[in-house]
Amino acid sequence: MKTKLIVLAVLVIALITAFRETGEKNVRIFMIGDSTMANKAPEKAPETGWGMVFGDFFNEQVTIENHAVNGRSSKSFIGEGRWQKVYNQLQPGDYVFIQFGHNDQKDQSPDRFTNPFTTYRANLERFVRESREKGAIPILLTSVVRRNFNEKGSLIDTHGNYPLVVRMVASDLDVPFIDLQLLTEQKMTDMGPEESKKLYLWLEAGENANYPNGVQDNTHFCHTGATEVASMVVGELKKLHLLEEYLKK
Secondary structure (H helix, E strand, O other): HHHHHHHHHHHHHHHHHHHHHHHOOOOOEEEEEOOOOOOOOOOHOOOOOHHHHHHHHHHEEEEEEEEOOOOOOOOHHHHHHHHHHHHHHHOOOOEEEEEEEOOOOOOOOOOOOOHHHHHHHHHHHHHHHHHOOOOOOEEEEEEOOOOOOOOOOOOOOOOOHHHHHHHHHHHOOOEEEEEEHHHHHHHHHHHHHHHHHHHHHEEEEEEEEEEOOEEEEEEEEEEHHHHHHHHHHHHHHHOOOOHHHHOOO
């Protein structure tokens, strides 16, 4: 009996040691947002949302739950019950990455449009508040830029006041914040009008079977662009000292 207890104690100590060596615990990252973050169907390849490749930067202790969907705004994500589905699953220690704005500005679509200083702000605050109610950790992100260069080669903003409101909510509610608008703007500006096409869904006719006539998409990324954006997010997480222990070495 005594021998069995000793063996059991040794096993428990070994398990505790292994647990400590491999990290604190398993974590889940829930992602809510629009098409720039979303998973894509195979027939859309090489279009890639940055959420599709985000998990590649983490070890096996991290599970990515990507709930971002094409065309959704903060309003329609709530209105379609998508946020409720995420909320119901949240547990203490989960992370919630929140990135909306591209479709909130669609003023010809009442089911999606939000005023940035009223409904949009209220929706972001709700995501933050309700995540925290469940013990989850919200992270706010501004929208990635569109590849919108003018004839002189200057990158022109298309998001208006929406990124400003994200910054305001992050500051007022003390939420971890990643300024993807700034980071992607800097990257596109450095690359310029021609080189930046390599990050977006730009294909010549006949180059890809999914787009036989070619495509010139200045909003959505190819795999290279999505990986670049995901890498930016990881870089900011390191600065915030969040999830560092779960990143691949």
